[in-house]
Amino acid sequence: MSFPFLFIGAGNAHYFEWAELHILFGREPSDEEKAAIEDRVPPPLEPSWKGRLLRVSSDEYVHMLIAEHYPADEGDFDEGTGLFCTASSQVRRFNEDIDAWLTTAHRHCPVLAAHRAEDGEAGGTELSHWHTWSVQRLPLLLPALEPVAAACAADPDSENSGEAYLLRGVLRAAVQAEVELPASLHRWAPAK
Incomplete structure (x- = not known):
């Protein structure tokens, strides 16, 4: 599927x-x-x-x-x-x-x-x-999230932005699925 x-x-x-x-x-x-x-x-x-x-x-x-x-x-x-x-x-x-x-x-x-x-x-x-199919493909998405994370990091008002919300949500799913994250995304990932 x-x-x-x-x-x-x-x-x-x-x-x-x-x-x-x-x-x-x-x-x-x-x-x-x-x-x-x-x-x-x-x-x-x-x-x-x-x-x-x-x-x-x-x-x-x-x-x-x-x-x-x-x-x-x-x-x-x-x-x-x-x-x-x-x-x-x-x-x-x-x-x-x-x-x-x-x-x-x-x-x-x-x-x-x-x-x-x-x-x-x-x-x-x-x-x-x-959802299951998407989680399995998260490693393919992570490189595309790095510029989003960089833009959020450069903007002090971005902590509660839609971009940060999307980052945290997707990375939460990645952490739960034990997907290895690039260092540039660690700031946005929840603890295990």
Whole structure:
């Protein structure tokens, strides 16, 4: 099985307060490519660009927003917890929409990697074959992350940037998979 690009965190994700993904393109998309990519961003995600990095995220209360855009299967409602939660079928449709959108975005401008962190408060992610395939290929991606790490290191305000978030997330997966990291990426990697 093969996939068009690496997607760390691919699978049936569960969300607590909001949803968020970071996508690193092989180059900065043109204005026309950005418009085409933004046109298909699944609701309730909103795009924010910085060079070749795209961050898409929702506001808080992602469950209410998902429920507005995705129908539930008849009889598919989760047990009440006192908080509003979408049906599992609605979240599944949202995740499927994200996968389809990422694949379409890749056709407009090559994606190097996408990252979606697991939300432990919501129960994490049922990781898919796409995630497993991606982790196996992390050594191929690491050289492309070195310029991103260098740019982050040169910018004192980058510690909480989308680039740093993507770096930390991808490198967390690499450390968990015991992938050897280049020295230039050690600063961004979590401890084992």
